[in-house]
Amino acid sequence: MKKLAATLRSNKLMDLSIAPKPLPHSLLKPLKPQPETEIAYPKLIITGPSKLSGHVPISGSKNSALPILAATLCCSGTSILHNVPNLFDTRTMASVLASLGAKVEVFDNEIMVNTDGVQSVEPNADEIRKIRGGFFVLGPLIGRFGEAVVALPGGCDIGARPVDLYVRGLQALGAVVELRDGKVQAYALNGRGLVGGSFQLDYPSVGATETLMMAACMADGTTVLSNVAREPEVVDLARFLMKSGASVEGAGSNKLVIKGKSQLHGSKCTIAPDRIEAGTFMLAAAITRSCILISPVIPSQVSCLMQKLLAAGCKIRQWSHDTLEVSAVSGSGGENLRGFEVKTGPFPGFPTDLQPQIMALLTTCNGLSPVEESVFEKRMGHVNELRKLGAKIQVCASSALVFGKDNGSVLSGSCLSATDLRGGMSLVLAALASKGTTEINGVSHIDRGYENVDTKLHLLGADVKRLTALPSSELNSLIVDDSKKVRLKAKKTVWFHWKAERGNQTSLGSTKPESSRQVGSPIKITAASDHELNQLQQKLCAFPHLKFHCLIPPPILEAATCSSPGSFSSCLTLAAASFLPPGSLSKALYTIVSWTVGNGI
Structure with missing residues (x-):
């Protein structure tokens, strides 16, 4: 900790990113996010400090739903997905499938997809560029139809998320891949389809692992993928594919063995609870020094966060297989939570999608807390907004040093702007702990990953109001x-x-x-x-x-x-x-x- 603090104070640059570098081709870099229709609206008005209590229901996982929606393209007939979160990203993915000719029906948190009418291998480029997850369709399209033309993806501007791993992985399966006019054009030679092969990822990218898994499910022969992502969302996708007739071994480990099938069929699937949303509400309990029940949640998927909260002084009790109670109530040590060190990494390491939120918590703890972001090099955009609330944070490259409340961080309301999904949610958590009223603009970013977040917080006792308007x-x-x-x-x-x-x-x-x-x-x-x-x-x-x-x-x-x-x-x-x-x-x-x-x- 002392060494990191000294480095930050001396302003020496530190390149701690371990993500793979993109190939030297400008088209391999993802496009910048497209501007939202609503510039500043909707916005949240939060008056704190808040005390939360009660139970919060966790929605289905967005990061599981998006690749599984794409995987329905691997299957003939109808697939039915339950517990799909009603979010901008999932609605956009449904539009992507519909643009290919699939019949898509949405009923609250249930989506039915029939792919028998798919007649195109080029989804609507505007829809693809709205979200990062739209690029998932590349794997199923070339795997099932032998051809795909997919625009480079959008998503949050949190740093380079190159697609070279996708490209080289498909090439290892016999595909010819070209980059033209901001699109990836891939096809199998002589119309024979993909063939099984071996490929080792330079970095365990979740998106590349899932895309190559879907493509390999319909390749001719056996595919071995090494150094793959182990995230729970990868396991969820593998389970859906296996229910649909695919042969996938090793999901959850760093090696996948996939035996290609000539045809997959539709099946039913219930999307698992969102571990990132569950973790966010665990942090909400801690930052407000409150006690709340959270379910459904899979404890093993948030164990890394649980260890951090326990080390800080929180109390966590498991009431059932899918229910956790998180408490940081004043009088039981919650008012003097201790700071700790955080370093993000691939699962089972600390998730990068919780780094901004846990940084908000650290501003209310005692002591100095080093935070090292080792997945994305631009995931510190929330720091300047937290500073507007009174947080004292030093940043150097992809590392930060958070000064706790006994070192100058005193949060009070201000006017803030969310610039990305998880960073925006960190502002919401900080606002809950701030004295006075905080206005958060750009909430459309937060809505991309949290279903009814303002309603859920209100039911827990927070003073939260949403304002919507048109430009x-x-x-x-x-x-x-x-x-x-x-x-x-x-x-x-x-x-x-x-x-x-x-x-x-x-x-x-x-x-x-x-x-x-x-x-x-x-x-x-x-x-x-x-x-x-x-x-x-x-x-x-x-x-x-x-x-x-x-x-x-x-x-x-x-x-x-x-x-x-x-x-x-x-x-x-x-x-x-x-x-x-x-x-x-x-x-x-x-x-x-x-x-x-x-x-x-």
Whole structure:
């Protein structure tokens, strides 16, 4: 620790990245993330410090769902995936599959994919560039159809994530791979398909391991992949492929042996709980010095984080095979958590996707805490934002030294901007522990990996509000359904005042803060059935700029835009479903019984 601190203070550069260097070809570098439709919105308003309590449900793993969705392309017939998190990334992947000709149906957290109608080997490039996971389709397409044309991927700007491992791995299986116009064009020689071979990865890349595994499942002969990733998400993908008829041995070890099959069939799969989301809420309990129950979670997948929290002074109790209680309550030693050293690495090492969040915790602990990021060289973008809250952190290259609360870090509210998924979530955790109000812009980054995060935090007792709006450039042209376009007369925001009922419970809400004045005439809205709500939800998912977020209790419908009450009846009916925890739509039903609308700047 002393040596690292001395190096940081002397400003000597340290290159601690162990990720493979890209080949000397500019096209091998991933494209920069495409700009989001919503620039600053949605945003979160968090007032702290917070005390959390209760139980938080963990959603399905995004990092498991994306490759498994891609793997449905390996299979003929229909595949059904349960417990799929409803996120921007998973919806985009569904669009990628649909652009190839697959029939994709989305029902809440269930996705059905039938690939019998796939007629293209070139997915929509714009969709691919929105997310990193879209590139997964490269392996299944060339494995099953012998050809693929896939745009280079997007995703968070956290450093180089080169695709040279993918390229060289496919070449080892007999593919010809060319890079043209920002796309990877791969095909098997003479239309014979891929052939089994051996390939050793320079670095245990999760994405490369999964892509090559999918390609090898339909190659002619046996493929041996060495130095592969051991992450749980790799094991999840292997299980799905084996249920579909593939032969994969060694998942979870550093060597895979795959015997190719001529055909795979569709199957059913339940996506495992998200270990990164579980770890994030474990850190939320620690940073707020609270006690919460977390489930479902697979303890062995978060054991590295558990060791860090126990060393800091937290208490962790396993109530069942998939339920953990994490406590850092004041009076039991939680107020004096100790700092510790963190070094990220491939599984079973400390996950890089939790590095920004654990750094937020370390600002509230005592002592000096060195943090070494050895996976991505640009994963320190959150540090400047944490500093705005009062955190004292020194950074040199991919390493940081965090000064705890007894060394000058005192967090207080500020205005922050999320620039990537995990870094954005670190700001949320820090805001929960900060004194005063914090405004976090760019929450669309966080929404890419955390399902209903503001609702979950609110149910735990946090003071969290979400604000949504459209950029002014889009206010004059707002699509509200398949056939109708509403053109606003002026660039003004419309505020809704509404009433919702469930049984004998009544909730009043307004999208305009600090205002109870209702304008306009109330309009009666009812939802005939759960099926009708599901249909509305699916229909509106096609227009991501129409977002309604409700918190309970009481529900609050945040900002939206419109010029005609009638045109938004379906949108407000949809809001009724937002009152419910994920997956509980059929168990209870809120109904919007009346609402009024008025204009406001």
